[in-house]
Every structure is written in C-alpha cells, then in structure tokens.
Amino acid sequence: MAFKKLHFIFPFLMLMSFDGLAQINKIDSLLTSAKNTVFSNYAATIQTSNKIIELSQATNQMVKEASGWNIKGVAYQFMGNQDSALACFDQVYRLGKLTNDKITILKALQNSGGSYSKLGNFVLSEKKALEALSIAESLNDHAAKGKIYGDLANNFIRMEKLDMAIDYLKKAIANTYQYGDSANVSNLYNSLGSAYSDAKQNNEAKIAFIKAIANAKKYGRLKTQITSTINLSSLPNLSSTEAIAYLLKTQKLATQLNDKSALISIYYELSKENYEIKKYPEALDYAEKAINLAKETGDKAFLQSTLEVKSDVLFRMGEAEKGFENSHLARKLQDSLYNKEINLQFTELEKKYQTEKKQQQITLLNKENTIQKLSISKKNNTIYSIIGLLLALIVFAALFYNRYKLKNETRLQSEIIKQQDLATKAVLNAEENERRRIAGDLHDGVGQLFSTVKMNLSGIEESIDFKDESTKLNFQKTIALVDESCKEVRSISHQMAPNVLIKSGLVSAIRDFITKVDERKLKINMEVQGLNERFDNNVEMVLYRVIQETVNNVIKHAKANRLDIQIISDLEGLSVMVEDNGVGFDTKNAMKEDGLGLKNIISRINYLNGTVDFDSSLGKGTLVSIFIPKA
Numbered sequence: 001m002a003f004k005k006l007h008f009i010f011p012f013l014m015l016m017s018f019d020g021l022a023q024i025n026k027i028d029s030l031l032t033s034a035k036n037t038v039f040s041n042y043a044a045t046i047q048t049s050n051k052i053i054e055l056s057q058a059t060n061q062m063v064k065e066a067s068g069w070n071i072k073g074v075a076y077q078f079m080g081n082q083d084s085a086l087a088c089f090d091q092v093y094r095l096g097k098l099t100n101d102k103i104t105i106l107k108a109l110q111n112s113g114g115s116y117s118k119l120g121n122f123v124l125s126e127k128k129a130l131e132a133l134s135i136a137e138s139l140n141d142h143a144a145k146g147k148i149y150g151d152l153a154n155n156f157i158r159m160e161k162l163d164m165a166i167d168y169l170k171k172a173i174a175n176t177y178q179y180g181d182s183a184n185v186s187n188l189y190n191s192l193g194s195a196y197s198d199a200k201q202n203n204e205a206k207i208a209f210i211k212a213i214a215n216a217k218k219y220g221r222l223k224t225q226i227t228s229t230i231n232l233s234s235l236p237n238l239s240s241t242e243a244i245a246y247l248l249k250t251q252k253l254a255t256q257l258n259d260k261s262a263l264i265s266i267y268y269e270l271s272k273e274n275y276e277i278k279k280y281p282e283a284l285d286y287a288e289k290a291i292n293l294a295k296e297t298g299d300k301a302f303l304q305s306t307l308e309v310k311s312d313v314l315f316r317m318g319e320a321e322k323g324f325e326n327s328h329l330a331r332k333l334q335d336s337l338y339n340k341e342i343n344l345q346f347t348e349l350e351k352k353y354q355t356e357k358k359q360q361q362i363t364l365l366n367k368e369n370t371i372q373k374l375s376i377s378k379k380n381n382t383i384y385s386i387i388g389l390l391l392a393l394i395v396f397a398a399l400f401y402n403r404y405k406l407k408n409e410t411r412l413q414s415e416i417i418k419q420q421d422l423a424t425k426a427v428l429n430a431e432e433n434e435r436r437r438i439a440g441d442l443h444d445g446v447g448q449l450f451s452t453v454k455m456n457l458s459g460i461e462e463s464i465d466f467k468d469e470s471t472k473l474n475f476q477k478t479i480a481l482v483d484e485s486c487k488e489v490r491s492i493s494h495q496m497a498p499n500v501l502i503k504s505g506l507v508s509a510i511r512d513f514i515t516k517v518d519e520r521k522l523k524i525n526m527e528v529q530g531l532n533e534r535f536d537n538n539v540e541m542v543l544y545r546v547i548q549e550t551v552n553n554v555i556k557h558a559k560a561n562r563l564d565i566q567i568i569s570d571l572e573g574l575s576v577m578v579e580d581n582g583v584g585f586d587t588k589n590a591m592k593e594d595g596l597g598l599k600n601i602i603s604r605i606n607y608l609n610g611t612v613d614f615d616s617s618l619g620k621g622t623l624v625s626i627f628i629p630k631a
Contacts (some may be wrong), residue, residue: 010062023059027052034071038078040222042258045075066095066104073111078223080260080297082115089115106135106144113151121301122155149559150188151468157195158301162262165195183219186212190228199539200502202235209235226254226262233269238543240273247273264293264302275316283313285536306334378549459484506540506568507531510547514565530569539628542604543576546612549601550578550624558582558622573610576626584616 004231021169034048052068055061073088089112096104129151136144149172156165169192176185193208214226215221228621232238232245247270267290274283287310294303307330314323457479501509507528516522534540547565554560560582568575587598598614601624605612608628616622 005111022063023055024061027055027059027061027064031067031071038071038074039224040220040257042075042079046072047104049075059079062095063101066092066101066108069095070104070107070111073115078261078291080118080264080299082118082298082445085115086112102135102139103141105141105145106132109135110148110151111142114154117151117155117158118301119244119298126152126155142175142178146172146188147184148172150191153195154191155553157191157198160198162195162199166192166199168193181496183215183221186215186219186221186228189215190224191229192216193228193231197231197235206232206235206237215364221263221338222253223259224256224471225471226250226257226259227265230262232267232270243273244270248370260293260297261299262298264290264299264306267293268302268309271306271313275309275313278316278450280313280317284310284317287313300333302332304361307333334527350559365481379529454493501540501544505534506599508546509540509544510567511566513544513548514551517551517555520559524565525552525563526565526567528567531567532569535574539574539608542608543626543628544576546601546604547576547578554578554580554582554622557585560621571630573629574628576624576628578624579621581621584618586618587614 030052031046034052037048038045049072050070053065053072055069056065058201069088069091073085076082076085076088089108092104093112096102096108106355108127108369109132113125113132114336115573116122117123129188130147133145133148133152136148149168153168153172156162158169172188173185174186175194176182189208189212193205193212196202196205196208209228209232213232215227216223216228229246229250233243233250247266251263251266251270254266254303265287271283271286271290272284274280287306290306291303291310291527294300294306307326311323311326311330313627314320314326339581457475461475461479464475466475511526514526519522551563551565554563558580560580563578563580567577602612605626605628610626610628612627613625614622615625
C-alpha cells in the first residue's frame with residue numbers, strides 16, 4: 001500500500017517540476033520581448049515587464065523579477081518619468097542585495113545614476129555611476145564598463161568638463177566594440193557628438209552624429225535615432241530651414257513613441273531655430289511647450305536652457321519686463337544646478353574613485369610580489385642559492401625602490417602640471433563665459449531698453465509742439481545721445497564676445513577689431529602669412545584676447561601713432577609680433593608692478609605652452625613677440 005502511494009506522488013512531483021520549468025521559459029521569452037521593444041514601444045515594454053514581475057514572484061525567481069523591474073524602469077526613464085524610473089531601480093537594488101547578485105546591483109546603480117542626471121542631481125548621479133564602475137571592474141565586465149564610461153561622460157558634458165567627457169566616451173566606444181553590445185555604440189557616438197559640439201568641434205560632431213544615426217537604424221534603436229537627429233539639427237553648419245525640417249520629422253517619431261524627453265529637446269531646438277529666422281511667435285510657442293514638458297518630467301537642465309531662450313524671444317517681441325523675469329528664473333536655476341559647491345563635490349568623488357582604484361592596484365601588486373617571493377624561496381635547495389637569492393632580492397628591492405620613487409615623483413610632477421593646466425583652462429573658460437554673459441546682458445537687456453527709449457522719444461517728438469527752436473534742438477540732442485549710447489553698448493558687447501571669432505576665425509576677428517580704431521590717432525598695419533586653416537578654438541580665443549589686450553595697452557599708454565601686427569604660421573608653429581613706435585616702458589619695473597596687464601598676457605600664453613617676450617625701453621617703442629608651438 002505504501003508503495004502505491006509513492007507511485008502516485010512521483011508523477012505528480014514530475015508534473016510540478018515541468019510546470020515550473022515552463023513558467024521559467026515563459027519568463028525568459030517575455031524578457032527577450034521586452035528588451036526588443038524598450039527602444040521602440042514604451043507602453044508595450046511596461047505591460048510585458050509587469051507580466052515578468054508577476055510570474056517571477058509566483059515562482060520565486062528574484063533575479064528575473066529584478067530584470068523585469070529594470071526594463072520597466074528604463075522604459076519610464078525614456079518616457080521622461082524619472083520618479084517612476086527611480087522607484088523601479090530601487091526594487092532592482094533591493095532584489096540584488098537579497099540575492100547577492102552583483103550584476104543586478106550594478107544595473108540598479110547604473111540606471112538610477114542616469115535618472116538622477118536627468119533630474120539635475122549630478123553629484124548623486126556620479127556617485128551611483130562610480131559605485132557601478134567599481135563593481136564592473138571587480139567582475140572584469142568590459143561591456144558594463146563601456147556603458148558606465150558613457151554615463152559618466154554625459155555628466156561631464158552637462159558640467160561642461162568636455163575634455164574629460166570626450167576621453168571617457170572614446171574609452172566607452174573602444175570597450176563596447178571589443179567586448180560589448182554593438183547596438184549600444186549608437187548611444188555612445190551620440191554623446192560623443194554632443195561633447196564635440198559643445199567644444200565647438202563641429203566637423204567631428206557631425207561625423208559622430210551620422211555614425212550614431214546609421215548604427216541606430218541598423219539595430220532598430222528608434223530612441224537613439226531621434227536623439228542623434230535632434231543633435232545633428234542643432235549644429236551651426238546647418239541652416240535654420242534645414243534644421244527645422246529635420247526637427248519636424250523627428251517630432252512625429254517622438255510623439256508616436258511618447259518620448260517626452262526627446263520632445264523637450266525638439267521643442268527647445270525649434271524655439272531656437274525660429275528665433276534665428278525672426279519667427280518670434282512660433283519661437284515663443286515652442287519654448288512654452290518645452291518648459292511645460294520639462295516641468296512635468298523634472299528635467300531641470302533643459303528647463304534652465306529653455307527659460308533663457310524664452311527670455312531672448314520676449315526681448316525681441318518688445319516684452320522687456322517678461323524677458324527679465326524669465327532671465328532671472330533661468331539664472332536662479334543655473335546657480336542651483338552648477339554652483340561651486342556641486343562642482344567641488346563632483347571633483348572630490350572623481351578623486352576618491354581614482355585614489356581607491358590606485359590603492360586596489362597597489363594591494364594587488366603587493367600580493368603578487370609576495371606570492372612570487374614565496375615561490376622563488378621554495379625552489380632554493382642550497383645555502384648558496386639562498387644567499388645568492390637574498391643578494392639578488394636586496395639589489396632588486398633597491399632598484400625597485402629607486403624606480404618606484406622616480407616614477408612617483410614623475411607622476412606627481414605630471415599631475416601637478418596637469419592640474420595647473422586644468423585650473424588655468426577653467427579660469428579662462430570662466431572668464432570667457434562671463435564675458436559672453438555680460439555681453440548678452442548688455443546687448444539683449446540694456447541695448448534693447450535704449451532702443452525702446454529712442455523709439456518712444458522719436459514718437460513723442462512727432463506729437464509735441466515745441467515752444468521754441470532751442471527746446472526742440474535740446475530734445476533732438478537727447479535722442480542723439482540715446483542713439484550714441486545704443487552704439488556704445490553694441491560696441492562693448494561685440495568686443496566682449498565677438499561673433500566673428502567663432503564664425504570666421506582669428507584673422508577676421510582681429511581685422512574686425514582694428515577697423516574700429518580711429519586711424520587719425522593710431523594707424524594699424526596687419527600682415528598675415530601661412531594661415532590657410534583654422535586653429536583650435538582655445539588657441540584662437542586666447543590669442544585674440546592677448547592681441548586685443550596688447551593693442552589696448554598701446555592706445556592707453558604708448559602715445560604711438562603707428563602699430564604693426566604680423567601673424568605667421570609655419571611647420572614649427574604660430575608666431576605673432578606686435579610693434580609700436582610709442583614711448584616704450586621699463587619692462588623690469590612693469591613686471592614687478594603688475595602694470596599693463598603683462599602677467600595676464602604671460603599666463604594666457606603659458607596656457608598654450610607658448611612663449612612671450614617684451615622688448616622695450618623708454619623712448620624706443622615696444623615689440624611683443626609670441627610663439628605658439630604646433631600641438
């Protein structure tokens with residue numbers, strides 16, 4: 001009887017195990033389906049993810065349940081619903097900890113970092129990404145490292161640390177091509193294009209965006225195709241009409257996909273392009289759409305940028321008060337996103353990660369050395385061998401110590417130089433950004449107000465019956481003063497942020513600058529040789545400021561009536577000579593007293609690894625010689 005009972009139970013258990021296996025196979029099939037739709041159909045992905053979570057909970061498959069939550073979170077992330085995405089990634093992290101599954105924890109950290117970046121919390125975003133990178137390195141997971149490099153680079157782009165962003169993205173692309181999912185390369189090329197674009201390297205940016213679009217089409221990555229097309233349309237070498245045509249096509253795809261993050265970008269770019277072609281009502285309408293979506297999704301970075309565009313549009317439409325209001329909101333939001341404290345925390349996290357990484361490498365090296373020494377010791381059979389080995393070890397240790405010491409000293413010196421270069425670059429970039437901001441405020445704020453005052457005064461003049469000719473003449477002089485003030489504001493704005501430098505290059509910018517100098521007071525001759533192509537943006541900007549400072553010094557102090565500027569480019573580098581026939585000065589005393597801005601000129605040229613010499617004496621004029629070597 002007992003045997004019969006067992007005979008009955010065994011088939012039942014077999015049926016149970018087969019049923020469980022069928023459920024697991026169904027979950028795997030649903031996971032494959034969700035991964036295939038996550039870049040093209042968010043609603044379907046969320047629906048499939050819910051089924052995965054339900055079946056996984058029923059069969060106690062916690063790792064698969066975590067995968068369901070993760071894909072659902074990614075879909076919400078693409079839709080722009082970052083709070084819902086973070087709630088999903090919290091579930092992934094919880095299940096990863098319960099199962100002690102490092103890959104699951106890695107995914108949770110990496111994806112939550114992306115959502116925090118969208119919400120403008122760059123410090124927490126980088127913290128999550130660096131924790132994920134540490135796990136990826138411990139697992140030797142090159143594919144994951146490639147994705148995390150990309151996430152870190154996106155943060156660096158938003159923090160305007162473009163050199164670091166480009167460096168991380170090149171690492172990410174190399175890792176992904178060699179070890180990872182080739183379909184993900186489209187995202188990385190898109191980010192690389194954004195970094196190049198922000199760095200004003202427009203040709204490199206265009207190539208990267210085209211590669212991103214081609215790869216996205218190949219693997220059906222509709223989301224990346226949309227984003228890359230938006231970025232391509234924003235490049236300055238496209239006309240506004242071409243850009244708007246790209247954007248309107250992409251808007252249809254993003255609406256079909258219900259991609260709110262992409263729609264914010266599209267509306268923002270459409271607002272800018274319509275502003276450029278003076279379609280101000282359309283520009284304002286698109287700016288409002290972008291602002292509403294940015295508020296809905298919590299995308300603070302885009303909200304700040306779009307408020308600035310809206311402010312410019314309102315000024316152009318004559319609504320100065322509303323323009324100032326939006327400009328104030330944009331600056332307030334910018335201060336909260338990019339203040340010095342956040343920058344400092346961001347940098348400290350990066351330093352901490354690099355320090356911990358080096359410490360791990362040192363520990364591993366010490367272990368390897370210890371094992372090697374033990375292995376060698378075991379092979380020694382005689383006292384002479386042991387003595388010989390000890391002597392060899394002593395010599396090796398001395399050599400190793402000296403080499404280690406020299407290597408550390410070299411590395412320290414290199415790091416100091418690198419940090420000095422970064423600090424100088426940061427100061428120069430901050431200075432240029434502040435110049436552009438002040439120039440923009442003068443042109444779009446004070447300049448607009450002066451123009452409005454002039455227009456109103458001109459209108460009043462037509463309706464006033466002046467008592468006498470003297471009163472009328474005074475009124476007309478007042479209008480002339482306002483007009484002269486407009487011109488002065490435009491002139492100052494142009495000198496502080498010359499558009500011709502960005503569009504046409506160094507030589508055109510200098511020619512434009514010197515044409516504004518009164519020839520009756522100072523005649524300027526300019527000679528150019530060998531400048532057949534443009535230089536790096538930083539080189540052009542620094543040299544323009546140096547030459548501008550030198551010419552201004554001549555105007556203010558030299559009492560000269562002639563100035564010669566010579567710019568020569570050859571295989572060795574770029575040479576600039578500025579010579580006047582003025583009263584000259586004592587160079588030694590000037591360097592001590594910090595006069596004539598000489599130290600400022602020297603620090604700028606040092607940043608380019610160049611040299612500058614001042615040849616002058618009282619009564620004999622001045623020659624400034626600058627040399628910038630080829631990079």
